[in-house]
Amino acid sequence: MGVPFPDINPYEILEVSQDASPIEIKKSYKKLCLKYHPDKLQQQKDLVIEEEYFTKIQFSFSILNDPIKRTRYDTLGSLSDFNDDYDDDGGFDWKEYFASMNDKITIEMIEEDKLKYQNSEEEKSDIITNFVYYEGDFLRLFEVIPHLEFTEPEEQRVFKIIEIEIQTLKLDKQILKSWEKYTKSRKTKVKSMLNKIAKEAKEAKELENLIQQKNKGKKQDLKSMIKSRQNNRFDDLISKMESKYKNKKGKKRVVGDIDDDEFDRIQQEMLKKKR
Structure with missing residues (x-):
């Protein structure tokens, strides 16, 4: 061979x-x-x-x-x-x-x-x-x-x-x-020589921490983005509910105009959709 x-x-x-x-x-x-x-x-x-x-x-x-x-x-x-x-x-x-x-x-x-x-x-x-x-x-x-x-x-x-x-x-x-x-x-x-080695070890450790922080920052950014999207969806739901219960003249109904049973039903529906 x-x-x-x-x-x-x-x-x-x-x-x-x-x-x-x-x-x-x-x-x-x-x-x-x-x-x-x-x-x-x-x-x-x-x-x-x-x-x-x-x-x-x-x-x-x-x-x-x-x-x-x-x-x-x-x-x-x-x-x-x-x-x-x-x-x-x-x-x-x-x-x-x-x-x-x-x-x-x-x-x-x-x-x-x-x-x-x-x-x-x-x-x-x-x-x-x-x-x-x-x-x-x-x-x-x-x-x-x-x-x-x-x-x-x-x-x-x-x-x-x-x-x-x-x-x-x-x-x-x-x-x-x-x-x-x-x-x-x-x-x-x-x-x-010992100082040089210690300095190199310190720089390596700092670099490692920097990389970990960057990775952690990416996770935090993702978490914030998800939370923001959830909040936006909840705000949209509130806006839709407000529009649904406007009176014929275009004025929003206040909470006082809704009876207790109706209010509880709406609140449960919003929380359910949020989840």
Whole structure:
């Protein structure tokens, strides 16, 4: 069987740039699996997405996670030429491959990955590798390391890992300079980062409240409109009753001109029509 999606751009599907590091690709893949997993989509009925999008995510990752396939794609700029590797006689069944992946990947497993990954040797290796890759940019680690979010405890944990490992590593001057710069202004940078996160959270909350108020306002407008129409109908009914009981000279009859039984009958009729 040939390549299932010869026309897609795996970088676009995984929402990463062409120069993305392996850890960035891995992180984005896990995030997209969690978001577009078929079980998850059933809980997000407002999210419209093609049925095979999850499969495209898996296929894109199978290309970019393999150094040889990724290099070949970067050179050719297309997946259509990969058909030579996966022809009908090659014995590779993409349908069976994706079916097996769907069986293995579940929302629970993705969530559990965080517990297994954090504080593991794999995470420590990723932290050091990316710290070197991004030339000592400490804060960048919180953007590229899977499951890592910026909080004071997490900042302290990651800082400690690098502080210990950096003593045994042979690093160039640029990396050491960046590390020294962060160390000196650490308190200020941490405070600034936390303020930024708090501000973004506040803005998100304000936006959420604004949307809720708009929706509530629409409901109130609808309620007022219905009430207004009901009142207008009741006023029309009164006008019709007044016209019905005008005397021959065109003067409206006053309530005193109607006996008690007649008045009660008219009132009950109006209330009945109002309802």
